[in-house]
């Protein structure tokens with residue numbers, strides 16, 4: 001696979017890229033995140049693990065501004081994402097890409113257009129520039145032969161690889177990955193994880209990843225955060241978390257999933 005030009009015209013950021021300060025999120029009476037603090041440095045790959053319902057996806061959705069915290073602050077590249085005005089939020093959103101569990105491709109658009117749509121309408125790229133970028137990314141995800149198909153003509157794994165290309169087409173500084181293989185048939189999982197491994201190892205993009213694929217997490221992560229009930233109960237390198245977890249709750253979770 002060819003190295004993508006994910007940041008060809010954007011200087012690589014250094015230092016802290018994402019900061020959550022005392023972020024609380026409630027749904028009704030249920031406190032999903034409880035005064036959560038964490039940071040992600042530029043270029044690093046951070047994986048969130050933990051039991052279902054512990055608040056991991058909610059964090060990604062807040063960064064994508066699909067849901068708002070009730071309290072606390074979120075900062076991306078030194079700019080306030082929450083609380084912030086709409087204009088600032090729109091600007092910051094351009095630097096964040098997300099891949100969802102259920103692909104969420106535009107069903108009425110062919111693969112190429114799925115990838116060019118946002119770069120043209122949001123970034124103002126010409127159709128030619130956007131198509132060139134899309135072709136490079138389709139090459140990266142191994143789907144150059146499928147650019148003229150509709151999403152329903154592709155397997156789930158292929159659709160997810162299009163979704164990855166679509167997110168990268170915006171040249172985001174950070175890629176949010178929300179259980180991107182959970183909806184796939186088992187035989188399609190490896191192809192998607194291989195593409196993501198490749199991106200993690202060959203680009204300087206920052207990744208924040210929620211996954212139940214522990215081998216993948218071990219391969220790509222600089223840091224792993226173990227969540228339980230809306231709090232980080234343990235954090236460290238993958239070697240530490242997977243080989244020498246300190247918290248009984250982490251050991252219990254890992255023995256159930258590994």
Ligand code: ADP
Nearest residue numbers: 027032050051052053054055056057058059210
């Ligand atoms: P995880 O990703 O760790 O499985 P989530 O962030 O998806 O956890 O969910 C955390 C909790 O928040 C769960 O109990 C879930 O049911 C609840 N939740 C998430 N989104 C909503 C929503 N839109 N309305 C009500 N409850 C929600």
